[in-house]
Amino acid sequence: MASIVSLTPQEAEALCASNYPCPPGYRVPTGWMLSVGGVPVPPVPLGVARQMAITNHYYFELTPEQRRNPQWHPDYSPTWDAFFINRRESALARHEEDSPPRSNFNEAGRRLWWRGRTLQSVMAYRGPCLRYPQSQPTRAHRPRFDYRDPDASDDDVGDYDDYSGDVYRARHDYDLITPTFENKFGRL
Numbered sequence: 742m743a744s745i746v747s748l749t750p751q752e753a754e755a756l757c758a759s760n761y762p763c764p765p766g767y768r769v770p771t772g773w774m775l776s777v778g779g780v781p782v783p784p785v786p787l788g789v790a791r792q793m794a795i796t797n798h799y800y801f802e803l804t805p806e807q808r809r810n811p812q813w814h815p816d817y818s819p820t821w822d823a824f825f826i827n828r829r830e831s832a833l834a835r836h837e838e839d840s841p842p843r844s845n846f847n848e849a850g851r852r853l854w855w856r857g858r859t860l861q862s863v864m865a866y867r868g869p870c871l872r873y874p875q876s877q878p879t880r881a882h883r884p885r886f887d888y889r890d891p892d893a894s895d896d897d898v899g900d901y902d903d904y905s906g907d908v909y910r911a912r913h914d915y916d917l918i919t920p921t922f923e924n925k926f927g928r929l
Contacts, residue, residue, distance in 0.1 A: 753781040774833060782832045785825045795821055 747768045748756070756763060762779030769775060772784035786794050795815045800808070807813045812820045 748781070754783070757781045757783060776833050776835050778835060780832075780835065782829060785829055791821070791825070799824070 745766060745768050748763065748770060750770050750773075753763075753770050753773055757780060760780055763769060763775055763781055769781045774782050774784075776782050785791075792815070800813075800815055803813055811817065815821075
């Protein structure tokens with residue numbers, strides 16, 4: 742198994758300055774991180790290194806209006822904290838290649854590769870191809886309450902004329918068919 746070698750801070754700074762990705766098998770120094778493109782990104786400067794970076798470099802890049810603003814004074818900490826954090830986050834997200842950065846997930850958000858998965862097991866899979874599930878047609882949602890007057894429309898919705906004779910029978914039709922109480926028991 743190949744051993745992992747740590748880069749020196751000077752080597753990491755040289756790779757960062759030249760925007761060159763870290764070679765495989767090398768680890769960045771403590772506090773450094775790799776960007777999406779694999780370029781080493783330095784930590785947020787602290788103490789004397791931070792004050793030197795502000796006064797010797799970044800403060801001179803400000804416009805005259807920004808220099809007159811007390812928020813951009815070299816000793817005002819909240820503005821410079823946000824500046825260095827945003828600068829580091831943008832450096833970590835930087836990707837300098839032609840293609841977009843590779844993702845570890847597919848379009849559905851599932852993991853493309855996981856520990857223990859080998860190319861041989863992927864190639865040996867002989868099952869059916871996976872397909873997207875068929876979408877079910879959506880039904881129109883019927884409202885729980887209908888506040889309209891059922892007889893107010895002209896299409897006869899809710900009127901007795903809408904029912905056929907097989908389903909609806911008038912009350913007097915039932916009286917003719919069913920025997921009365923007196924007829925059933927022979928009274929009266």
